[in-house]
Amino acid sequence: MNDIFDFESQRDQLALLCQRLREFNDAAPALSNVESAVQRMQLCRQHNVFKWFTSSEHGGFGWSTDEIMHGYLEISAACLSTAFILTQRHGAVSRITGSENKAIKHKLLKELANGETFCSVGISHLTTSHRHLGKPVLTAKKCDGGYKLDGFSPWVTGISLADSIVIGATVVEESEKDRFRPNATDDEILILVETNRTGVTRPETPHLVALSDSCTGEVRFDNVLVGDENLLGGPIPKIMFQGKGGNTGGLQTSTLALGLSDAAITFLEEQSSHRNEFENPATSLRTQYNIAKTKIFALANGIETCTSQEIRATVNSLVLRSTQAAMMAAKGAGYRADHRIGRWCKEALFFLVWSCPQPVAETNLCELAQIS
Numbered sequence: 001m002n003d004i005f006d007f008e009s010q011r012d013q014l015a016l017l018c019q020r021l022r023e024f025n026d027a028a029p030a031l032s033n034v035e036s037a038v039q040r041m042q043l044c045r046q047h048n049v050f051k052w053f054t055s056s057e058h059g060g061f062g063w064s065t066d067e068i069m070h071g072y073l074e075i076s077a078a079c080l081s082t083a084f085i086l087t088q089r090h091g092a093v094s095r096i097t098g099s100e101n102k103a104i105k106h107k108l109l110k111e112l113a114n115g116e117t118f119c120s121v122g123i124s125h126l127t128t129s130h131r132h133l134g135k136p137v138l139t140a141k142k143c144d145g146g147y148k149l150d151g152f153s154p155w156v157t158g159i160s161l162a163d164s165i166v167i168g169a170t171v172v173e174e175s176e177k178d179r180f181r182p183n184a185t186d187d188e189i190l191i192l193v194e195t196n197r198t199g200v201t202r203p204e205t206p207h208l209v210a211l212s213d214s215c216t217g218e219v220r221f222d223n224v225l226v227g228d229e230n231l232l233g234g235p236i237p238k239i240m241f242q243g244k245g246g247n248t249g250g251l252q253t254s255t256l257a258l259g260l261s262d263a264a265i266t267f268l269e270e271q272s273s274h275r276n277e278f279e280n281p282a283t284s285l286r287t288q289y290n291i292a293k294t295k296i297f298a299l300a301n302g303i304e305t306c307t308s309q310e311i312r313a314t315v316n317s318l319v320l321r322s323t324q325a326a327m328m329a330a331k332g333a334g335y336r337a338d339h340r341i342g343r344w345c346k347e348a349l350f351f352l353v354w355s356c357p358q359p360v361a362e363t364n365l366c367e368l369a370q371i372s
């Protein structure tokens with residue numbers, strides 16, 4: 001790694017970016033979701049963020065997991081939507097980096113580091129989405145020189161901006177396409193699909209409870225032919241549990257929840273300087289934040305004081321409680337749709353559904369139902 005471009009050297013850039021993101025959100029410019037996402041990604045590019053994720057060999061800074069998580073922590077406290085789009089772009093970069101496909105690495109990683117192209121991921125249907133249906137929603141049929149993709153990927157963040165997507169698909173024979181087969185261990189592939197390929201369509205993205213400006217929506221594939229040269233992994237069973245970069249319940253999800261908690265607790269601390277009743281709650285939440293932060297960064301550095309799923313359940317709870325505590329301090333004014341506290345409360349709900357593995361969901365559900 002090049003010493004000159006480590007986390008410390010980029011601190012000022014990061015602080016400036018966070019300040020500009022806060023100003024952007026406070027100004028609430030009348031932009032479409034796409035325009036808003038494009039502008040925030042441009043800010044990230046100007047402040048070198050895209051370089052964090054790729055090695056110096058491919059024109060990046062090659063930051064460690066620890067450094068990237070410190071970056072995510074600050075950006076998510078300033079603008080969760082920006083941090084979230086970055087994680088999905090980062091997911092694509094990680095899958096490309098971890099693949100054996102030298103040609104794609106050579107072509108795309110430099111462009112991604114320079115912000116010349118945008119790539120996202122559509123993989124949750126292999127892990128946490130549409131699993132109960134018992135049949136794959138996106139299939140890949142082997143054909144001469146490649147695969148034919150058919151079906152849809154239900155969630156792809158930044159889809160309106162994406163030039164390409166890293167897509168997961170289940171390999172099937174034509175005759176098996178519609179067979180119901182719960183618990184099947186079919187082969188799966190990861191493949192890069194350009195969004196301008198014939199048969200790829202991007203329906204209008206839905207209006208979400210929050211984070212609509214992450215431009216998240218589904219992508220449909222109507223017998224889309226993609227050559228073997230785009231293959232990033234597989235065919236193998238359970239491809240998402242191989243390698244790095246896409247496993248569910250990962251530490252970066254927890255880091256973003258922690259970042260949003262930080263924003264809410266900071267608001268409470270500011271209020272408690274002139275409103276005594278918020279002093280104890282702010283102190284208690286800050287202590288919980290500090291403990292969770294220590295555990296997350298210990299895990300990132302290979303020290304296991306808890307599992308990544310335990311910390312995820314802990315910060316899911318913290319982000320809900322701290323944003324709602326902030327709402328109590330903001331009172332009715334905070335309930336206005338244009339107030340940042342109301343936005344944070346809605347954003348906190350996202351952690352209950354985003355890449356939330358069953359054990360994490362069960363822990364949080366027991367807490368909500370007060371089952372010990």
Ligand SMILES: Cc1cc2nc3c(=O)[nH]c(=O)nc-3n(C[C@H](O)[C@H](O)[C@H](O)COP(=O)(O)OP(=O)(O)OC[C@H]3O[C@@H](n4cnc5c(N)ncnc54)[C@H](O)[C@@H]3O)c2cc1C
Nearest residue numbers: 088121122123124128129130132155156157216353354355
């Ligand atoms: C804003 C947002 C952005 C996202 N971005 C990305 C991304 O960039 N890339 C990516 O790969 N993923 C992404 N995801 C997907 C995410 O990580 C989860 O996979 C997703 O939230 C799971 O929700 P689902 O509705 O698809 O789950 P599903 O399990 O498909 O649930 C859908 C519906 O089915 C019902 N259901 C579920 N299980 C059962 C059952 N056993 N029996 C009967 N009914 C059942 C549920 O009640 C639910 O209403 C994103 C999700 C969101 C919300």
